[in-house]
Amino acid sequence: MGRIACLVVPDFSLAALVRANPSLAGAPLAISDSLAPHSELLTVSASARGFGVRPGMTLAQARSIVPNLVAMNRSLAAERSAIGALSDAAESLSPLVEPAGAGCVYLGLAGLGRLHGSEEEIAAELCRRVDRLGMEAAAGVAANKEIAHLAARCGGMRVIAPGREREFLDWLPLDVLGLDDGLETTLARWGLRRLGDLARLDSGALGSRLGRRGVELVRIARGEESSPLIPRRTAETFIEETELDYEIENLEALAFVMRPMVERLADRLSMRGFVAGAVTLTMGLAGRRSFIRRVALGAPSIDVRAILTLIALSLESSPPDSAIESIRIDAEPHHPRPAQADMFLPPSPAPERLETTLARLAALCGPENVGLLRAENSWFPEAVRLEKFDPPPPRPDNCPSAPPRPSNVARLVVRAIRPALEIEVLCARGRPESVRGPNLGGRVVSLAGPWRHSMPAVHPYDLQHAPQCAPAGRVNGNANEERHSMPAVHPYDLQHAPQCAPVCRVGDGAGFNRDYYELALADGGVYRVFRALDSGRWFVDGVYD
Amino acid sequence: MAAVPISVPFGSPVPSRDGARSLARPADRPAAHPAERPQPIEFTGVFKGRELTRKDRRLASGLAPLDSLLNGGIARGRISEIVGPTSSGKTAIAAAFAAFATGRGEVAAWLDLPGAFDPLSVEAAGADLNRILWASFRRRSSRIRADYLSSDVFDSDAAESGRRYNFARRGAASLWSAALKAAEMILEAGGFGLVVLDFGAMRYPLAESKALRLARAAERSGAAVLALAERRMCGTFAALTLSLGRLGARFSRLAPGAPALFDGLALEARVTRNKLGVPGYRAELDALADPLCEIPSRNASARAPSRPISQREIR
Numbered sequence: 001m002g003r004i005a006c007l008v009v010p011d012f013s014l015a016a017l018v019r020a021n022p023s024l025a026g027a028p029l030a031i032s033d034s035l036a037p038h039s040e041l042l043t044v045s046a047s048a049r050g051f052g053v054r055p056g057m058t059l060a061q062a063r064s065i066v067p068n069l070v071a072m073n074r075s076l077a078a079e080r081s082a083i084g085a086l087s088d089a090a091e092s093l094s095p096l097v098e099p100a101g102a103g104c105v106y107l108g109l110a111g112l113g114r115l116h117g118s119e120e121e122i123a124a125e126l127c128r129r130v131d132r133l134g135m136e137a138a139a140g141v142a143a144n145k146e147i148a149h150l151a152a153r154c155g156g157m158r159v160i161a162p163g164r165e166r167e168f169l170d171w172l173p174l175d176v177l178g179l180d181d182g183l184e185t186t187l188a189r190w191g192l193r194r195l196g197d198l199a200r201l202d203s204g205a206l207g208s209r210l211g212r213r214g215v216e217l218v219r220i221a222r223g224e225e226s227s228p229l230i231p232r233r234t235a236e237t238f239i240e241e242t243e244l245d246y247e248i249e250n251l252e253a254l255a256f257v258m259r260p261m262v263e264r265l266a267d268r269l270s271m272r273g274f275v276a277g278a279v280t281l282t283m284g285l286a287g288r289r290s291f292i293r294r295v296a297l298g299a300p301s302i303d304v305r306a307i308l309t310l311i312a313l314s315l316e317s318s319p320p321d322s323a324i325e326s327i328r329i330d331a332e333p334h335h336p337r338p339a340q341a342d343m344f345l346p347p348s349p350a351p352e353r354l355e356t357t358l359a360r361l362a363a364l365c366g367p368e369n370v371g372l373l374r375a376e377n378s379w380f381p382e383a384v385r386l387e388k389f390d391p392p393p394p395r396p397d398n399c400p401s402a403p404p405r406p407s408n409v410a411r412l413v414v415r416a417i418r419p420a421l422e423i424e425v426l427c428a429r430g431r432p433e434s435v436r437g438p439n440l441g442g443r444v445v446s447l448a449g450p451w452r453h454s455m456p457a458v459h460p461y462d463l464q465h466a467p468q469c470a471p472a473g474r475v476n477g478n479a480n481e482e483r484h485s486m487p488a489v490h491p492y493d494l495q496h497a498p499q500c501a502p503v504c505r506v507g508d509g510a511g512f513n514r515d516y517y518e519l520a521l522a523d524g525g526v527y528r529v530f531r532a533l534d535s536g537r538w539f540v541d542g543v544y545d
Numbered sequence: 546m547a548a549v550p551i552s553v554p555f556g557s558p559v560p561s562r563d564g565a566r567s568l569a570r571p572a573d574r575p576a577a578h579p580a581e582r583p584q585p586i587e588f589t590g591v592f593k594g595r596e597l598t599r600k601d602r603r604l605a606s607g608l609a610p611l612d613s614l615l616n617g618g619i620a621r622g623r624i625s626e627i628v629g630p631t632s633s634g635k636t637a638i639a640a641a642f643a644a645f646a647t648g649r650g651e652v653a654a655w656l657d658l659p660g661a662f663d664p665l666s667v668e669a670a671g672a673d674l675n676r677i678l679w680a681s682f683r684r685r686s687s688r689i690r691a692d693y694l695s696s697d698v699f700d701s702d703a704a705e706s707g708r709r710y711n712f713a714r715r716g717a718a719s720l721w722s723a724a725l726k727a728a729e730m731i732l733e734a735g736g737f738g739l740v741v742l743d744f745g746a747m748r749y750p751l752a753e754s755k756a757l758r759l760a761r762a763a764e765r766s767g768a769a770v771l772a773l774a775e776r777r778m779c780g781t782f783a784a785l786t787l788s789l790g791r792l793g794a795r796f797s798r799l800a801p802g803a804p805a806l807f808d809g810l811a812l813e814a815r816v817t818r819n820k821l822g823v824p825g826y827r828a829e830l831d832a833l834a835d836p837l838c839e840i841p842s843r844n845a846s847a848r849a850p851s852r853p854i855s856q857r858e859i860r
Binding site (some may be wrong): 414526 | 577607608609611612630631632633634635636637638639640641649650651652659660661662663664665666667668669670671674675676677679680681682683704723726727730731732734735736737738791796804805806807809810812830831832833834835
């Protein structure tokens with residue numbers, strides 16, 4: 001086994017709190033089990049320690065020394081997030097990672113020299129990555145876990161060269177071992193001040209006095225390896241959670257709280273070479289209820305702004321119904337799609353920006369008004385359906401090198417009128433003579449038609465049991481009025497009626513008969529008009545433009 | 546006065562009329578359509594600013610008379626307006642631009658204020674619907690419907706129902722705001738080659754500040770913005786205004802006594818404003834209509850009658 005590095009975050013509980021609340025960095029901070037004046041301080045930050053505050057003091061005593069001391073309860077949620085971040089920093093550098101409790105992780109450095117240089121550079125890079133994730137860590141590199149841990153506990157970055165372990169260990173004071181007060185007092189009474197003093201003792205004799213703990217102390221003092229590095233690959237989960245001091249009741253405040261969480265997640269994901277495919281919000285609500293919402297990113301991304309926008313739009317559409325007490329954000333890791341723009345193909349919208357734009361458009365216009373509008377496969381000429389807009393990427397075979405052959409003739413397009421407007425038509429000898437309607441009217445100058453579109457009625461029984469047996473249409477061979485009857489409509493088309501239902505509604509199984517005309521009016525417009533034969537009413541449903 | 550028969554069948558260039566200057570004269574124009582000339586290698590998306598307005602980087606429509614009139618097409622990064630009354634071919638021309646853009650693999654957006662987008666006919670015009678983002682701003686519950694035909698209803702009773710008139714103005718303003726906001730979102734997203742803003746029958750032009758914002762967004766994005774309306778909407782911020790007019794509707798019969806068929810419209814396009822060229826030129830072109838029914842004998846040759854048929858003869 002090669003060299004081993006150890007990352008230690010001192011005062012891990014405090015560091016986790018500061019990571020979740022960067023505004024507390026540098027402030028005199030203490031953790032106590034409660035916020036009552038008589039509660040004991042468990043951990044004290046370096047700045048508070050500099051003023052003379054010590055663990056074990058009561059909060060009132062500490063505040064008498066440092067009036068602006070910030071006292072907080074321990075946050076397990078913040079610690080869990082910090083443990084995950086520390087593992088991410090370690091796994092971003094080495095595949096051999098063994099988590100060892102809160103705030104400590106071991107890495108195997110075998111084979112990393114070619115990638116990251118010397119051990120000093122590796123230790124410095126480790127500390128930089130942990131710092132990027134919002135914590136300060138100390139790193140130690142040595143031949144085994146115990147020595148590397150001791151080197152890290154000394155603070156800063158310390159590399160113990162091979163063969164110089166005893167030289168390093170001999171001068172270390174005993175308090176670096178983190179012994180309890182009673183054992184430390186006992187060893188001090190025996191005149192033992194440094195690890196070198198312990199290493200010179202007989203392990204059996206010390207074991208007879210102190211038990212197994214004494215044997216272990218001698219082994220540590222001599223730098224002997226007790227357990228090898230056992231790499232444990234952690235699950236690729238990226239979770240940030242926080243417990244709120246005060247309930248949040250509006251989305252603006254929620255966005256303010258979520259922003260640094262999403263930023264931390266983005267840093268962790270990018271450090272591991274992932275992007276977020278979706279985020280799942282789990283919020284603890286007042287009354288011990290929870291609210292879970294999954295927001296899928298159409299295009300995996302670590303763009304913080306895009307993710308926050310999608311979350312905000314999702315929550316705006318259906319917000320939680322109670323105040324929020326805690327927030328947890330899970331990011332699903334995806335491998336980033338390799339995409340390289342082609343200089344010779346037309347540009348297309350970037351997937352993540354397109355997804356954000358579509359979400360914003362849906363919030364502006366309504367989700368039923370944005371997308372890819374396509375004609376429905378139906379006998380109703382006005383039938384349309386809306387699909388998700390997902391343009392295919394331009395490929396060389398999609399984009400002809402030569403532009404299409406130019407034409408001298410354009411194709412007339414119909415401007416649909418949804419729903420169709422009812423109009424008055426005066427007929428003579430069965431042919432429209434003049435038209436009057438909302439903002440429409442005039443004498444009929446020319447007309448084409450009628451063209452019959454019909455669909456016989458289908459009994460609801462046939463719809464369910466024998467949909468293929470619907471009767472077929474008929475063709476009338478009258479030369480004066482050429483009619484073209486459509487064949488029977490598949491019941492599927494009956495169920496998928498157009499979004500903008502025609503004025504002559506077709507119920508389940510009901511048929512329809514329309515005679516279509518193209519009328520050129522004196523006002524200059526050419527309109528598509530139909531007459532519902534069942535009711536005799538006239539409608540205009542399109543204008544040629 | 547009898548209608549003057551148009552004796553030129555579909556598909557052939559039509560000479561100019563009334564002595565107006567026209568670019569649609571085959572003898573005066575280069576033989577090769579701008580799109581047919583050897584195209585330089587395009588580094589799309591790299592050039593910005595004035596480079597976008599170069600003739601060989603414009604967005605063509607695929608219609609020879611129109612592209613000759615526009616010196617290659619509409620400029621990217623600029624607002625171009627197509628104005629004209631009902632059935633003047635505005636939407637057909639816009640669909641032609643969309644067809645050309647999507648045919649090249651570009652993505653287009655169609656902002657549909659009146660809710661008049663018909664995917665069937667736009668697809669028949671050659672546009673690839675998979676590359677067209679559609680957005681509508683219809684409010685079903687609102688009394689103000691930006692339908693194609695409804696905007697004048699309120700103006701006609703303005704004296705009696707002034708409150709309704711004001712409400713119409715406020716409703717229209719909110720629709721514009723939403724549409725312009727949507728246009729800015731799409732332009733900021735980038736990657737769109739064409740953005741069509743269909744204003745329908747809106748009677749009020751855009752405020753200068755809004756038109757300026759739209760113009761700046763278009764310039765930043767490099768997309769061609771096409772505004773369709775019955776009147777000019779963008780004022781001085783439009784680089785091109787193309788006014789369309791209808792010369793006539795064409796109806797024909799396959800045989801005496803057979804039902805009349807609607808063949809299409811004869812259109813006139815006139816450049817009334819051109820910041821990047823010379824205004825005043827005009828061209829004529831034809832727009833073909835899709836039949837409402839299937840007639841086996843209805844083919845291209847039959848659609849272009851050998852003998853001109855006046856509109857009076859149809860009846």
